[in-house]
Amino acid sequence: MKDGLATPLAGPGPLIDVHAHFYQQGSGRASWRELNASRLAAGDRIGISWHVGSILGSWGATSPTYFQSPDDTVSGNDAMLKVQESERSRVRAWAAVNPNDTDFALRELERCRRRGAIGIKLAAARRATDALLDPLMQYAGEHHLPVLHHAWQRRPAAAAGQDPSDALDLCHLAGRHPQVAIVLAHIGGGGDWSHTLAAVRDVPNVYLDLSGSGADRGMLDQALDAVGAARLVWGADLTLETGLAKLWALDVIGVTPADRERVRWRNAASLFPPGSFPGLSA
């Protein structure tokens, strides 16, 4: 919570949103500045200490969101790093890449890491079972970078506009790279989260982010039962109100104060390179 503001809506203490998105001028949305400002303003009211964000290329304006061209990849990451630079006290950046251009993706990861990106965002340009992801995962392991991977819980065989991965695909990836922390994106973001919970229960390097517009009752209880508080990380994605509601719900379902801290920030802080969040130490 920033100085001078009232008690945070989510209660006191650090709070890291591991799944934030920002927009840029080339996003195809005239209101891109207002969207970014709205996220930060609502984040301050909620009490978000750090937004870890990404920009997926042009968000479809000049190449598909999930199949970004190299130019859009650079443009999106540059814009995200610019947000990080202008909001040093509350924003950190994921480097988002399309693994289909492997050499380019590796160069882009290195460029972004050197400019301060603290993790890798992979979306749905290639399924997680594909060996094309392996060089990027090796890079993640060498630099202690977590990977936030888009997921469609229990994916369909085919989906328009993306080659989505589900928990089974991500567990395959996690098994190939056990030294890399993989954050399975938005269990409330679409698809059958109960399938995800069953799949990841025994895969220790897969973490679940709670984000997404889905706010099903029972989802949090069952996620805690499946992986425990040690592998849950908080996030909001596109809907901060459902993120806030989930934090309030954690209190209602009887999560201990220590576990609440883990979900709010300690787990996240432990996944990223040391020093990623000044003032916070897992």
Add this chain to the structure above:
Amino acid sequence: MAERRQPVPARLIPRAFRMSHATVDVSALIGPYPFRELPHPDPGTLISVLDREEIPRAWVGHLPTAFHRDPRKGNESLYRDLVPHRSRLDPAPTVRPDWPSWEKELARAVDEGAAAIRAYPAHWGLGPEHPSLVDLARACSKNGLPLLFTVRFEDSRQRHAIDVAGDLPAATVRGVARAGTQARIVVVAASRAMIEEIHWGLTPSERELVWYDTSWIWGPPEDDFAHLLRAMGAARFVYGSGWPTRLAQVTRANLTLLPPDLSGARLADPTAWKPY
């Protein structure tokens, strides 16, 4: 005949009033859901949720009945289960207008002191222009009962393979709203696109008889809720949680996160609808 609505204790009318003047949760349900486990979807827990959210009362439907062919037995369960809680919970039974003797089911709802009537056209295979929906709306209007349509119970991307009804089409709501029955229509679990498609697809006078609950509208950073309040007016919205399928805290979060110019937004008060 069940006891009619009783006054709500004054201690139960505070924070929500300050925030939204919410008097009733229009979209609560009780009972199990066929496709996943719900934590304690019972009336006693609902009372606790209303206390926590500081909402005086709720219109309560019976979740399993949405999936029954004949709603009669489910309605009986609803009336029975709510008897100990009638000071806070008002039945919102289901009436299926293409089913034999549906008028008797509606008459029983009136006798039981129902606050609203629920209908599930998509689950019953009733398309947007099915004439029985207009008959039901006319009968609801005659009896002073709002007609409540549910768009969905959960995200379409997670549904069970046998849960094939699909989301309620906006055209169904427009069709009933355009029929001139004077029925009050409440649409629950709609998001921005559907709300706008209905609202701007009606004449000004038709719009005045359609309300939308707050349970499934996005807040910041997209700020769909703020946009809709500004464009349509807060009076077109009613407080709804979607409990027990959805976290009741979402609506509170949405209201709390409204930007400063909307912080005093006053939602519609369904308890003021005559002959409530």
